[in-house]
Amino acid sequence: MWDFIVEFQMALTTLKVKHAGPGRHADMHGLYLLVRDSGARSWVLRMQHAGRRRDFGLGPAQDVPLADARILAANLRKAVRAGEEPESRRRAGQRSAPTFEKVTRDxxxxxxxxxxxxxxxxxxxxxxxxxxxxxxxxxxxxxxSAAVLTVLEPIWLTVPDTAKRVLQRIGTVLDYAHIKGFVPEEVSLRSVTRGLPRQTHQVTHRAAMPHEDAPAFMKALLALPSTLGRDALQLTILTAVRSNETRKAVWGEFDLDKATWSIPASRMKMKEAHVVPLAPAAVKLLRALRQRHLELHGAVKPERLLFSSRRDKPISDMTMLKVLRDMKITDATVHGFRSTFTDWVAECTDVSKEVADKALAHQIANAVEAAYRRTDFFDRRRVLMSEWAHFLGA
Structure with a gap:
């Protein structure tokens, strides 16, 4: 009859497995981590039969994670209790679990x-x-939780909304893995956020539309009759600028042949001039607006506002918001489309955060970094804004 060596010690953790020194380290129910002087790590299940102790290797620790080693050990113990020969069962049971990517795609x-x-x-x-x-x-x-923490740490503060969605989606995959029998017990991720800094800046965020919903919204927006509010909102979304920058835009800031919008420092929040590369859809909209101005006024003066309900007075903050409300969009704001753009860049492109920040005219918080970063990534931003317009279906 086989007996199992049980030592009542603290169970191993992923961190202990990684950093344990040379020697034999007990986990539970006869499972040990064997660390050699060379640093090589392997799993061993110790069992005893008829007074003779035997060790059964379960594979190197770099290939067999702690959770897998416990499952292999449990399966081997179960087979032994059922009367099977442990050596043959151990060989048969060493099939590796599917990868997280494989389970996620399933x-x-x-x-x-x-x-x-x-x-x-x-x-x-x-x-x-x-x-x-x-x-x-x-x-x-x-x-x-430790594995999920490594995923969240790089994005928790830089793209917080995306990070929260990633956490929720990983939880969905692990629930699926449990239901399918790949993971014996449900995995709780409730404690993951305790290892992350507080997202204190979240309270200031404007309500934003999920980027997945933006193409359908843009399709509905373009189906509306052309009005000051609709056209201003369309331009704001296509260029990812602040609403004030659209409301007070004048024709002298635009070069439609070069497809650029040069906003002077005096009109920017950070008091730094900002050149916006215009996607073809934005240029098409602006050419239509320019033709309308020409027909109404006989000329397009550089100082004339693009969007004005009365001569020399820009439209109000509520003009674009009213378009959203008339469309029954109550859980998003005009400014929130900048967050929509940010999430789209993070989740759907390979564009770096630095390029996205420049597209949004964000100020670099680190003074040293700001001193050395002189480029405005203009060519890369031009490609990015065209991809954004394409994504929106504009």
Missing amino acids: CYDTMKGGWKDQRHVSWISSFERHVFPLIGGRAVTAID
């Missing part, structure tokens, strides 16, 4: 049929951009 294929618009695209792209490069190759049984 989960995605199962769920995507019920999604509308672009939601299914952004769901998987968030994994491809933020998750798979870090933990996609690990066995799904090895994904715990």
